[in-house]
Amino acid sequence: MPTPAVERGIPRPTGPRVKLRTLLRVASVAGGIQFGWALQLSLLTPYVQELGIPHAWASIIWLCGPLSGLLVQPLVGHFSDRCTSRFGRRRPFILGGATSIIIAVVIIGFSADIGWYFGDRGQKKMRAIVAYVIGFWVLDVANNMTQGPCRALLADLTGKDHRRTRVANAYFSLFMAVGNILGFATGSYSNWFKIFPFTLTSACDASCANLKAAFLIDIMFIITTTCISLSAAHEQPLTYPSIQSIHPGEEMPKDSSEHEAFLWELFGTLKYLPGTVWTILVVTALTWIGWFPFLLFDTDWMGREIFGGEPNDGKNYSMGVRMGSLGLMLNSLILGITSVFTEKLCRKWGAGFTWGVSNILMSVCFVAMLIITMVNSNVKFDGLLPPDGVVIAALLAFAFLGVPLAITYSVPYALVSTHIEALGLGQGLSMGVLNLAVVIPQIIVSLGAGPWDELFGGGNSAALIIAAFAAFVGGLIAILAIPRTRRVDKSII
Numbered sequence: 001m002p003t004p005a006v007e008r009g010i011p012r013p014t015g016p017r018v019k020l021r022t023l024l025r026v027a028s029v030a031g032g033i034q035f036g037w038a039l040q041l042s043l044l045t046p047y048v049q050e051l052g053i054p055h056a057w058a059s060i061i062w063l064c065g066p067l068s069g070l071l072v073q074p075l076v077g078h079f080s081d082r083c084t085s086r087f088g089r090r091r092p093f094i095l096g097g098a099t100s101i102i103i104a105v106v107i108i109g110f111s112a113d114i115g116w117y118f119g120d121r122g123q124k125k126m127r128a129i130v131a132y133v134i135g136f137w138v139l140d141v142a143n144n145m146t147q148g149p150c151r152a153l154l155a156d157l158t159g160k161d162h163r164r165t166r167v168a169n170a171y172f173s174l175f176m177a178v179g180n181i182l183g184f185a186t187g188s189y190s191n192w193f194k195i196f197p198f199t200l201t202s203a204c205d206a207s208c209a210n211l212k213a214a215f216l217i218d219i220m221f222i223i224t225t226t227c228i229s230l231s232a233a234h235e236q237p238l239t240y241p242s243i244q245s246i247h248p249g250e251e252m253p254k255d256s257s258e259h260e261a262f263l264w265e266l267f268g269t270l271k272y273l274p275g276t277v278w279t280i281l282v283v284t285a286l287t288w289i290g291w292f293p294f295l296l297f298d299t300d301w302m303g304r305e306i307f308g309g310e311p312n313d314g315k316n317y318s319m320g321v322r323m324g325s326l327g328l329m330l331n332s333l334i335l336g337i338t339s340v341f342t343e344k345l346c347r348k349w350g351a352g353f354t355w356g357v358s359n360i361l362m363s364v365c366f367v368a369m370l371i372i373t374m375v376n377s378n379v380k381f382d383g384l385l386p387p388d389g390v391v392i393a394a395l396l397a398f399a400f401l402g403v404p405l406a407i408t409y410s411v412p413y414a415l416v417s418t419h420i421e422a423l424g425l426g427q428g429l430s431m432g433v434l435n436l437a438v439v440i441p442q443i444i445v446s447l448g449a450g451p452w453d454e455l456f457g458g459g460n461s462a463a464l465i466i467a468a469f470a471a472f473v474g475g476l477i478a479i480l481a482i483p484r485t486r487r488v489d490k491s492i493i
Contacts, residue, residue, distance in 0.1 A: 033098075036222065038182070192217075
């Protein structure tokens with residue numbers, strides 16, 4: 001059972017104030033991680049349908065992300081809090097996660113070739129689907145294994161300087177935007193197979209070869225950013241005696257008992273959380289109920305609802321997917337610009353109010369997407385391209401969503417890191433607590449989004465309605481219930 005913070009806190013490293021350019025370099029690994037994540041978001045839902053998995057079940061494939069987030073990220077955070085490696089507490093996990101990402105994207109990119117090698121012929125590609133699902137799940141586990149320790153490392157380096165904690169999270173969000181821009185730009189280009197001709201094989205057509213080439217570029221990018229990040233961070237190794245000092249006279253639990261003690265600690269910690277932290281967790285959950293349907297079906301929505309295509313049926317769908325990738329690139333550009341001003345907005349308005357307003361903007365954008373879908377359904381273009389006005393409106397909706405996405409990527413983490421510090425939790429476990437509020441709604445959406453959409457005709461509109469409602473309610477709660485402390489204490493926003 002968790003004990004009061006004073007008795008059980010994990011010591012945060014102390015030492016000279018870390019320079020902002022060091023924090024910038026450490027945060028750069030987010031760009032490499034997000035590059036691959038952007039390719040996931042823009043290309044993999046359409047690709048999995050081209051392999052033969054129905055639209056209604058595509059969301060089930062994404063279930064691994066929240067499941068691994070529920071288990072892997074808190075466990076990694078827990079063990080990184082107590083890691084005694086001479087390379088530091090966080091860096092070994094970041095390196096291991098980055099290596100796993102590289103292995104996963106190779107499996108995904110070459111899944112069609114793997115299926116062909118093991119006997120796939122014709123329209124049935126079951127072996128390719130198996131390889132793809134394995135690679136996809138490994139990729140999600142690796143993403144969760146890397147992001148938690150990276151955010152915890154930034155929190156370690158900033159110590160109790162709340163302003164620098166916000167700045168570090170803004171840097172992380174900025175590099176996520178850079179990774180998104182490069183990833184979505186890569187996904188929207190359709191001629192990578194001409195630059196990398198060896199990717200075009202008997203098992204892999206031009207669309208598949210583009211995906212393969214894009215992931216090869218991702219490998220080069222993540223190697224570069226990981227090297228920059230790990231070389232910039234100079235962690236102080238955690239010694240075994242300092243861990244023992246947390247619980248004097250107690251032996252550290254080992255093997256399965258350690259896992260059991262950790263899970264008890266993670267879930268038992270919830271009853272010690274103050275009301276403000278519970279509010280943050282509720283708003284986080286509602287925010288991600290809003291985001292996940294969009295992140296799951298964004299390019300598919302563009303291909304189906306706007307361009308009127310179907311997977312493996314003509315060029316309209318693939319053109320829509322590429323246009324969706326362009327929209328997501330614009331989204332990431334706005335995300336990056338917003339990240340630069342996030343800290344100033346929080347100082348002026350308060351973090352809770354800023355977060356709430358961004359959630360309401362997110363809801364408005366989802367409603368706009370529903371209106372665009374309705375307008376476009378009344379326009380008959382008989383297999384030709386949709387009107388330019390409809391496409392521009394869809395791109396603008398994607399672009400404006402970059403503002404609330406930037407807030408989602410930074411403000412909740414800074415708020416939790418600040419408010420939960422009084423409990424004495426290690427930063428890895430703190431991220432694990434917040435992660436529960438991220439992944440549980442994602443599990444619900446993953447299980448329900450596809451069948452829910454199928455129940456209402458097989459499109460994406462039903463999920464967008466739920467997303468708009470959840471984002472609006474979350475915004476109201478953030479504005480009304482998260483204290484606006486900018487006038488009381490500008491160091492804690």
